[in-house]
Amino acid sequence: MADLHSTFLEFDDIIKLSSDKKKSLRTSRNSIREDIRDYFDENRDKHTVSFKGQGSFLMNTTIEPLSGEYDVDDGVYIFGKEEDKPTVQTAHNWIYNAVKDRTSSEPLDKNTCVRVIYKKDYHVDLPIYYKTDKSDDQFILDDEVPLLAHKSKGWVESDPYAFKKWFDDQAKSRPQLKRIVRYLKAWSNKKQEDNSLLRFPSGMVFTILASENYVSNGRDDKALLGTLKAIQQSIDDIKFLSANYSCYRPTVDMYENLLDKYSSQGTKSSFLNALDSFIKSGEQAVELESKKDACAKWQKHLGDRFPCSNVKDNNAESSAKVFASPDIIKRDNKSA
Structure with a gap:
């Protein structure tokens, strides 16, 4: 893989x-x-x-x-x-x-x-x-x-x-967490550059969600995927009945739901759809044999700065896993 x-x-x-x-x-x-x-x-x-x-x-x-x-x-x-x-x-x-x-x-x-x-x-x-x-x-x-x-x-x-101070405590023994936050911000930055009308949550929201749903792994690709899936299960109340579309500060004001600013129907659906698509691509990427093919999956969401040109496969020919069906169709009818 x-x-x-x-x-x-x-x-x-x-x-x-x-x-x-x-x-x-x-x-x-x-x-x-x-x-x-x-x-x-x-x-x-x-x-x-x-x-x-x-x-x-x-x-x-x-x-x-x-x-x-x-x-x-x-x-x-x-x-x-x-x-x-x-x-x-x-x-x-x-x-x-x-x-x-x-x-x-x-x-x-x-x-x-x-x-x-x-x-x-x-x-x-x-x-x-x-x-x-x-x-x-x-x-x-x-x-x-x-x-x-x-x-x-x-x-x-x-x-x-x-x-x-709270975030410093969260990241003190987990240096990978800061990288995960930066990856999430890069994803958000790329999505909003693609569509200036798209409203993604703030950097503070991503920092809190990543900290509270962080999944550690010796590989950053798997850690990012695990954290994304944990975030989705926490906030996507469209797919998960137990989820609550909310994010609260761990400090003053602890009673303000920071996701309220992004809860209009179009904004919420766009964000949750993008999150779901990112996860599906990540799941496929970690299962692929070909690093080049896997990199293209991540690059679609993280942008051209994600350095796929430096990735080389061990085999001369791509050994990408062939999926029996195309990428799962999302709510907006776009593939992962």
Whole structure:
């Protein structure tokens, strides 16, 4: 049977951020931090500011996007007394004014962050938090949950660093898990590049689903397949009556179903159909004798970056297993 573990490892090297790109992103992020520190030193005498990275960049699950535009999240934490807490819009204005001259592009004041845009390369999202309690060395680890400046909801509890700690614990003795998350993100990225109208769940959703349904295996192809099947059995309530189409944060807010945003009939069906097709192709791939044929099965879902050109069969002729029937027909009448 075709063993493509080494091909998946090669794929991981292709899609994960290079050390040079990480260095470049950190340099830009740190420059933005200095802008904000300077602004607070000059304009705010009742508040101090600090920072905490968050999201996939900090968890080392960021992938090279097919669009070429990277997304970095850096939490801005404002400290002050309760009575000095600004309005949400005022907090956004402070950060916007601090970074407005950082690049030639005007920042975007979004619902949950201020975005600094580096043209045709990447952007840095700056979610803004308020805390009335500070420890000099581990400010984020105290009992007070930070409040996120959400323009439509007001100040709401949010703790992305707690999520980062949770994932670190999940991956601490399972380094394969981070690769599985990156493979899932590459799959999602490819599907949405193929169809810009298609809405796939967020990277956070895939991170949670992979962590909670992770299936370990000495081969990454089998580990990915096992994890996909476990995810499907967990959330596909169309095929499995015991499944529940839901995904909850392990940290604040633990009662928000993150899949609700992707539960409209068309969005849900498209995602679950794509998941089912991916699984069927994976099942066929691990049973094939020919590595080239198996690689083509995976490449259909992971994209041209999946390095099939480097795969060689031991036999001169393909020894692919012949299926008695074509790929199983899905709900959308497309084969795996």
